[in-house]
Amino acid sequence: MSTYDIKRGVSLYSYQEEYFLRQKSLEDLIKVSAEMGAKGIELISEQTFPGYPNPLAPSVYDNWHALMAKYGTTPVCHDFMLDYKKYKDRPMPFEEQVASCKVDIDHAARLGCPYTRALVSIEPNVLVACADYAESRNVRLLIEVHAPLHFDHPWIIRHAEAFEKSGSDYLGFLPDMGMFLFAFPPVWKEKFMRDGVPQHIADYICKAYEDRVLSEYVILEVEKMGGVGPAIGMATALRHNAAFEPKRMLDHMDRIWNVHAKFYEMTEDLVEPSIPYDEIIRVLKQGGYKGYICSEYEGNRWIQDAFPVDSIEQVRRQQEMFKKLIGEPQAAVSAA
């Protein structure tokens, strides 16, 4: 087994509910993350900083670095978007896409982030065209491998081949653990039922998911059962999600430098009912992963219609689970 060094982090995306509603400030979020021992900080700058990607005042960067110093946290990754559909009447030209990515590379460097996340739909040749610039700023460009895509999908293989051909050490992958969805998330099922999906159809879809039935068959079966509207919506969720295998990451460990620990719900006994984190951490250890796993809570949208959202408690539970799975020394756990 290779040596590994798995470090705990959090994406501020996790706290979107409280930040959207202005219930928590940037400093509040950094502080609570540090208190959980999630010392690596990832962010979506278009969420965190009003106006970005327009130029930000120098004070924004000064404040960021002051917060990192104050709470002992480390910048990990700036997630960028590349709005290539900015123009309604025409595609964004290639050179403009490259120039847009360079703005994000510069911004990541100013934040002190060693990585910047590119969305999975970005063309590989755009990233390859940015590789030398990224190296000059010492920022690595990571394409997010996100469901319904996965490491064996031809689109991702195309990226892997382009990265190898480029010879650059500054192009890599950021896998989102949501692609290893081994059970239909209970919070999704409950939301679909609140929206009107009958119990027997909801039960069928969850069972069919666990039986790994092809999504198209499930959608047809739900139609035969008389399902309409939200029932079809629930079945269609199977088109966008699947239980791919965590071990598929092993072929790409030399280019996996950050990980999104997506989750939809952490129960009181510290379990994510739909994503196999025990297996995921085992694979990351086996692959000798040295980097952060950043909590990415995405449960708020599934419960906010009926329940109060407590993103901080959800992230805290996931971090507690990681302490156990990574196997941090007990002394460190009790000191945290």
Added chain:
Amino acid sequence: MFDKYMICEEGFGNVVEDDQVVGFTFLARLPYYRGIGLSMVEDIGVVIDGEPVSRQDVRFTVRGRTWTLDEMETEYTERWNFGEKAAVTVRRPNGLAPGRHRLQLSERIRVSYLPFVPTTRDAKELDIPA
């Protein structure tokens, strides 16, 4: 993902210009986990008491600047930030009568990585003070 927060509870009222009521206004937010450039806001649809409002009568105001929906489509710099409250104003002679009104809002945004253009909706019952 923030559907129920699109229409704000506060900020609903008539608009008065030169002692004339020329329309009504409310505060709105994007149902999205980040801000977005105004050129990618394809439509802001308003239905008041069951009656759809014409696109030409809608104005969007954020940080002191106002656009028509057509003008927004070629606004490539200014943005509607994450969680930011923008004023949506509907030109309508005499505005709305005092009392309770049913306000429906739909926002259509063009998101690069989505293969479709999503429309998200919210509806609330709000009061115009007497």
